[in-house]
Structures are given as structure tokens and as C-alpha cells.
Amino acid sequence: MRWVKADMHIHSVLSPCGDLDMSPSKIISEALGKGLEMIAVTDHNSTLHVPVTVELGKENGITVIPGAELTSAEEIHCLAFFEDAKQTEKFQTFIDKHSSSVPNNASRFGMQIIVNEKEEIIGEVAELLIMALSAPIEEIEQTVHLLGGIFIPAHINRTANGIYSQIGFIPEGLSADAFEFSGNTTKEALVVKYPELGTYNLITNSDAHYLKDIGSKITEYYLEKPSFDEWKMALKNQNNRTLRTL
Amino acid sequence: MGNRPVSKINVDTKQDKKRNMKLKEIIEKLNLTVICANDQFENEVSGGYCSDLLSDVMGNATEGQIWITIQVHKNIIAVASLKELSAIVIVKGLEPGEDTIETAKKENIVLLSSNETAFDLAGKLYGLIN
Numbered sequence: 001m002r003w004v005k006a007d008m009h010i011h012s013v014l015s016p017c018g019d020l021d022m023s024p025s026k027i028i029s030e031a032l033g034k035g036l037e038m039i040a041v042t043d044h045n046s047t048l049h050v051p052v053t054v055e056l057g058k059e060n061g062i063t064v065i066p067g068a069e070l071t072s073a074e075e076i077h078c079l080a081f082f083e084d085a086k087q088t089e090k091f092q093t094f095i096d097k098h099s100s101s102v103p104n105n106a107s108r109f110g111m112q113i114i115v116n117e118k119e120e121i122i123g124e125v126a127e128l129l130i131m132a133l134s135a136p137i138e139e140i141e142q143t144v145h146l147l148g149g150i151f152i153p154a155h156i157n158r159t160a161n162g163i164y165s166q167i168g169f170i171p172e173g174l175s176a177d178a179f180e181f182s183g184n185t186t187k188e189a190l191v192v193k194y195p196e197l198g199t200y201n202l203i204t205n206s207d208a209h210y211l212k213d214i215g216s217k218i219t220e221y222y223l224e225k226p227s228f229d230e231w232k233m234a235l236k237n238q239n240n241r242t243l244r245t246l
Numbered sequence: 247m248g249n250r251p252v253s254k255i256n257v258d259t260k261q262d263k264k265r266n267m268k269l270k271e272i273i274e275k276l277n278l279t280v281i282c283a284n285d286q287f288e289n290e291v292s293g294g295y296c297s298d299l300l301s302d303v304m305g306n307a308t309e310g311q312i313w314i315t316i317q318v319h320k321n322i323i324a325v326a327s328l329k330e331l332s333a334i335v336i337v338k339g340l341e342p343g344e345d346t347i348e349t350a351k352k353e354n355i356v357l358l359s360s361n362e363t364a365f366d367l368a369g370k371l372y373g374l375i376n
Contacts, residue, residue, distance in 0.1 A: 073319075074317065074319050136319060136343070137319075164301055165299055165300075165301045165302075166299060166300065166301075167300045167317075167319050167321040168300035168301050168303075168304055168321050168324070168325055169321065169324070171319070171320060171321050
């Protein structure tokens with residue numbers, strides 16, 4: 001068992017707000033350079049960059065967990081992670097069913113392009129990915145869990161698009177596997193402000209939109225090896241797996 | 247001619263500026279649909295607040311106000327209860343889920359709806375009570 005450095009919230013060039021330099025291959029090299037062993041590319045309302053990033057991760061010796069950052073009907077951002085390609089594809093179907101048809105305006109919001117491992121553009125997503133899905137947060141959580149995934153409300157302490165800014169408090173019956181916080185705060189400080197968080201694990205990630213920000217905020221997990229199952233155990237403090245934020 | 251007491255003038259001015267309206271009059275005049283309510287129709291409405299961020303409503307709405315929103319998540323009920331708001335109006339014809347309606351009944355919160363936009367409805371409500 002050892003401590004594994006992980007940044008599980010990174011945007012690629014597919015996110016309209018993601019820098020054009022955020023290609024899957026550059027994200028992988030940057031993460032390796034920063035000493036990370038496990039990452040996730042979590043684009044807004046899309047998993048379409050997951051396959052190429054997972055593949056590049058395998059080739060370069062870094063674990064890439066399939067994921068996405070969803071915008072719920074209440075405009076709450078939440079992270080979802082899946083074990084394999086099959087579950088990820090099923091979740092993409094759910095996203096497609098609930099996505100809005102508002103088109104992206106690339107000059108205003110940024111391009112939403114899909115690239116291959118050689119950074120060649122192979123596609124573009126037409127609908128604006130930062131719009132809210134028509135599914136409420138509970139439905140997203142239940143769908144993620146039905147697919148065996150991990151559900152983590154994102155940057156809960158931010159003044160925009162966090163669970164507290166949007167709906168005030170954690171709704172009864174919502175089953176989160178952990179909560180992600182952002183900025184220079186600590187779990188202790190957050191629990192003073194939101195006592196209901198006391199029983200959960202809190203993690204932090206970079207939410208990088210630029211290469212230089214990858215790994216700027218990380219959580220360390222005590223694991224046998226970096227993998228979806230090991231990470232899931234750490235989030236639940238099972239079998240001696242655990243985590244620490246620095 | 248005879249001096250009017252200052253206090254009386256103040257009372258008159260106040261009444262001219264702001265009218266106290268009962269919830270039932272507002273429901274009638276703004277053509278609102280009652281999703282659920284108990285015996286609150288005679289309650290007086292103190293004003294209105296318009297926001298879709300629950301943390302903002304918790305921080306800034308005041309007792310007796312009508313809250314105009316597009317937010318339908320069940321947490322709106324707890325916020326209305328905490329702030330002792332006179333009613334929640336969900337605009338644009340949006341429909342709250344069963345869980346929201348059930349919670350409203352349980353917490354004794356008045357839940358109303360309107361087909362108008364928040365802008366139009368807030369404008370009319372402002373005209374009525376100010």
C-alpha cells in the first residue's frame with residue numbers, strides 16, 4: 001500500500017472553457033511531469049474525450065478514470081466517475097437524452113472540439129455543453145449509482161454552481177460518495193460552516209482549465225495501486241484505504 | 247387652520263405608499279394557481295423577493311414575503327419555512343415534482359404557480375403592493 005497523488009477534475013479542450021492546449025496527450029504529459037499517478041478528464045456534460053485519454057494513460061503509465069462534470073437542472077456541478085468504457089457509454093446516452101439543444105457560440109464560449117491521440121481534430125460538439133441538463137441532481141446521482149459509478153458534488157464551497165449556492169443544503173436522500181471543495185480551505189473549516197459534512201470524506205482537485213494548473217490541488221489516496229475499485233474503497237475508508245488532502 | 251398631529255400625517259403617508267394585502271387577494275389579482283395551501287389565505291403579504299439561488303434567498307428574503315422563482319427542487323420548501331415566507335410562486339408554468347409538493351404539505355408551506363415569467367409577475371406584484 002502506498003500514497004497515490006491524484007487530480008480527478010481536469011477539463012480538456014472539449015469543454016468550451018478548456019484551453020486549446022488541453023489536448024488529452026498534453027494533459028497526460030503534464031500530469032506525469034507533476035508526479036500524478038491517477039487523473040480524470042471531466043468535461044462539462046460530456047465523456048467524449050474519455051476513450052482517447054484512457055488509452056494514452058495506459059500507454060504512458062498513468063491511471064485515467066472515466067469521468068464527467070455534469071450540470072444538474074438546478075445548475076449544480078457534480079462529478080461522475082465510471083469503471084469502464086461500457087458504463088461510460090451508457091452514461092453518455094443519459095447525458096444525450098437530457099441535454100439542451102442550445103447551440104454553442106464558439107467565439108463567446110470557446111470551441112468544443114474532439115481530438116485524437118495525435119491532437120488532430122476529429123469532431124466538434126454543436127450543443128453548448130455548459131447548459132443545465134434537464135435532470136435534477138437526485139436523478140443524476142441515481143443514474144451514476146445504477147451504473148456502479150462514483151458521485152461527487154463539485155466545488156461545494158464556490159459561490160456559483162456549488163450545491164450550497166444553488167440549493168442551500170444537501171437534500172435528504174442524496175447519496176454522495178464524497179464532496180469536492182475548492183480554494184484554500186480545509187475540511188475542518190468546512191465542517192464548522194457545514195456540520196452535515198462531518199460524516200463525509202472531502203476531496204480537492206485542481207479543476208484545471210490550463211495545463212499549468214494540473215496538479216495545483218490534489219488529494220492523496222492510500223491504495224494498493226491506482227484503480228477505480230481502490231479509489232472507491234478509499235472514498236469509503238474501506239479495507240484500510242484512506243485519503244488525505246494537503 | 248388647525249394643526250394636524252404629525253403622527254397622523256405619517257400614518258397617512260405610509261398607507262399611501264404601501265398597501266397591506268392578503269394572500270387571497272394577490273392570488274386572485276395575479277391569477278395564480280394554488281398547488282397547495284392550508285388556511286393561510288387571510289395572511290398578510292409584506293412584499294416580494296425574486297431569486298433562484300437558495301443561499302441568496304436564505305440570506306436576504308424576509309418574513310412574510312412572496313418568493314418568486316423558477317427553482318423547483320424540494321429544498322425550496324425548507325428555505326420558505328426557515329424564512330417564514332408567505333408563499334412560493336413557481337413561474338413560467340414549471341411543475342414541481344411530487345417530492346416538492348409532499349414536502350410543502352408536510353411543512354405547511356403555500357405553493358403557487360403562474361404561467362408568467364418572473365419579470366412580468368414581479369412587476370405586477372410590485373404594482374399591487376407598493
